[in-house]
Amino acid sequence: MPRTGVQLFRFVVLTIGSLIFMVPLLWMISTALKPIDQTMSMPPKWTPKQWTATVDGETLEIGLGKVPEDATDQTPVPVTAAFQWGVEREGQRIPVRMRRDDAEADTVTVEMSHHWEWTREGKTNPVRRLDHDSENAASAEGQVLVAVIDEDGGLRRQTVPEAELVKIYGTTHDAVNRSYSDSVTLTLPREQVTRAYVRWNQRQEHAYVKTQTLELPYGDIHESVVPQWGNFAGSIKEMGQFGRYLRNTLVLCFLTVLGTVCSCSVVAYGFSRIEWPGRDKIFYVVLGTMMIPFPVIMVPLYGVFRDLGWIGTLKPLWVPTFFAGAFNVFLLRQFFRTIPKELSEAARIDGCSEFRIFLQVILPLCKPAITVVALFQFLGTWNDFLGPLIYLTDQKDYTLALGLQFFQSQQGGTQWHYLMAASTLVVAPIIILFFMAQRMFIEGISMSGLKG
């Protein structure tokens, strides 16, 4: 068989294989960048699309319905456009919901949403006015009783000067659906209520959006690839406490890396650079502990941490790393052993203490191995799920991994674009880290398995 033939065969197999291996991650990113309706389209498309067409003389983003396979430029295809009814208030267009539209009448009935904001000392809080219902009527001239909503959702009652309250009209979907939003029903002359289109892919962000189906010639519809970068911000918002999750994860990564590096290097030094009776026998015990499955010690460990009052805190997740895990000790010991004895001997003759030899002679030489250990500990902490699942009780203490699972279990698997965007946010730092320290990853893995 000619060598080039074998080479070509290998190249083709590797190309196909690596493409298949990349499909799940590419599909995750692709989904993360799509508007929600395109995540559910069949057949699936790899790129997030945006269609535009001219409707009522206005160039507009629209949704595209099912296109027949043999469609020509003249074929009429169904498209959907999104629009709002709205009225002018103080130079601003306020979306409204059409309540009653009697074609005969000169007036229409609409619903409009607003809330009140109260600003004091530069801090703005949403408030709910309590003077609408008679029981909570205004207490004094110019003073209004309100319920102030704190940042964490708490309520307190307070009387504030009416002049300090500002009325904010609800223009977004979130604004009109908030619990403290008020709505009023108005009857207005027909010509005051006007229709305006909104961009299709942004329709869920706006208030009171309605859709209508039209038929347009296929040739009039333009297709372009537009990633929905806003999905990342959207998923962060949907997850609720993403910032806290990220902070907790980073704090844990920092503490566990610190703990592992400090404790494992000291212990590995004791197992490799000092010769004491029984050392190697005890080292077998260290290796043996790697065989203990976590489920075995899971329940008693939980008991220990509960007795210490650590359940519901981050402590069970980082304190143990300050007591040297077997695997990392093993890795570092293998590396420490490769450093010539003469170096330590020379330092000893110069009167160095054992600890100074460790700090000033051995550690500087072992930076590569220590970096590998730190890297894998970071990875381990970032990816850990079972630990946080067992020990963390309060949502504000969750890590990213646990927060992602919590988000998924809460929203019940419909918003795949947000779920994939959130997953991408959890995965991306690891992939970036990998590309920054690629050689170390590969060396670290090889070190762990072979040079034993």
Place this chain on the structure above:
Amino acid sequence: MTRNERRKLGMGLLFISPWLIGFALFGIYPICMAVYYSFCDYDVLRSAVWVGPMNYTDMMSDDVFWKAIYNTLFYALFSVPLGLMLALVIAVLLNRPIAGRSFFRTFFYIPSIVPLVAVAMVWMWLFNGDLGLMNYGLSLIGIEGPQWLADASWTKPTLILSSVWQVGGAMVLFLAGLQDVPKSLYESADLDGANPLGQFWHISVPMVSPVIYFNLIIGIIGSIQEFVKPFVMLPGGGENRSALLFAVYIYENAFLYGNMGYACAMAIVLFFIIMFLTWLATRAMGRHVYYAGE
């Protein structure tokens, strides 16, 4: 013991003291307590009450326990050998110089470092029965794909497939092992006219047999304890508990049902299963593992 020896012993123990303390607190003590609790009726709120071997006898008549054991062994039996074979084949293909080699290696390796929870999310989406990419791909070749995660007969294969995707670590180990094989072996095999397949069987496989053994043991330990993906992808073990793995059942007993004693007893059983399988693998492979230089 001379003074110097005593000094060194003291120094050595001082240096390993973090491990000694950690081992006592987070190693020996929990293991002893796990054995003790396994003979107790114990939950979070009350202190443990000795009940003798009741937890172990309860296990015998617990259908879900047997189901979890069956599922876990089924999972391990397929995912470990499949993963090993795939990792070895990729490593052999990557072992000799080829254009874009480091790219290929990166592509095969990256899935193995992706956080498992995110992997679970992505697989739930890919294997979604109605909207998933997998079933769409199958429909292109005329196959109507199953409801992977909802159909009791397909949940375990889904888990196995997703585990096979993460063989990057094993692959890198094989690659490192293959790189230590003397080139001269392949060259003389070439001269003798051995074909690539023959070289694979008669040179590569025996020469990396220590790595195969290592990966096999790691694979067994890992797969018997598999937790995150089944827990996230198939809450409660999925349809008819068809993908309830042992570690998930232990977790459920310990932290959802409050049967911590029972959970400990099952964890001890899990430990012995791992020990037994490791012993089995060692016996089966022992004579075939070739260590260079022995």
